[in-house]
Amino acid sequence: MGTAEIAEAMTAARTYLAAHPDEAGYRDSAATAVVEDGLRIRVTGPDGATVVTDMVTGVGGGGSAPSPGWLFRAAYASCVATLIAMRAAEQGIELTGLEVDVDSESDDRGILGIAEEVPAGPASMRVTVRVGPGVMEAARDMVEWGLRHCPVDDAVRRAIPVELEIRTA
Template structure:
């Protein structure tokens, strides 16, 4: 594990050196996620490399209930991205982790998904009303306050948590196929 963290730290140092010399080389288009409707509430999301993840809704909302939901994929993305950024931060700082687990939790109101409104007419939001990350981390000989600071730094650099915290805008383009 120490060798892996050393390798990561060396790789990150190389990338930082390049980006300091040529900041514009850090700008890039991210790999798109393409979702295809498979009937019912089933959707298959595909990465450009061919990886696919299928999702469905719970039976109460018309799905089969046998696959993960898109909301869970969102939380998985949030937790995975945060975990990766914390690991990279630890490697950069020479902290050897022995455990790291990030749990993304949320609270949602299904009325929002259905386009319903509150009694006063305000629309119920379709997304989660509360998000939280629970981090469990261990690194022998490292003070708790340093680990908390390391987690905070990792989250400041983490793309998915940043997209949520900064409320990244969403541009929409609709193309209509001829009938």
């Protein structure tokens, strides 16, 4: 989809949801993880979407696929890039060379249960955005808007309730 089509789709979605706010909230589709072999996990979703994860050999994985932590950073980076591209399209700006890097600092003592006071997840995260030439004036607005509206960024920054259900097979 080109810039004009993206902007048109966003306008149509906003118009519809403004008129039908009761249809804006919903439960997102589930991602179902199943152990394939050792620490190799296959995750499936709707419409046949599939992703495989594995851990590094140092913790018993096969190193055959990206780790869940890397996929989390990949989801964060792609979400931010998507929202920046949506904002650019809405403003009629043709983006060239948009790149988003997301990295984090972690302490493996948390994930391995060595030190209970050390968090299992990242201690900090960094988002680096590079935009192509000719859009620097509008870049800050697009990037800040993209971060504010990215669901993954929101989940990182805001404590969200997690409900746990344990069922027997």
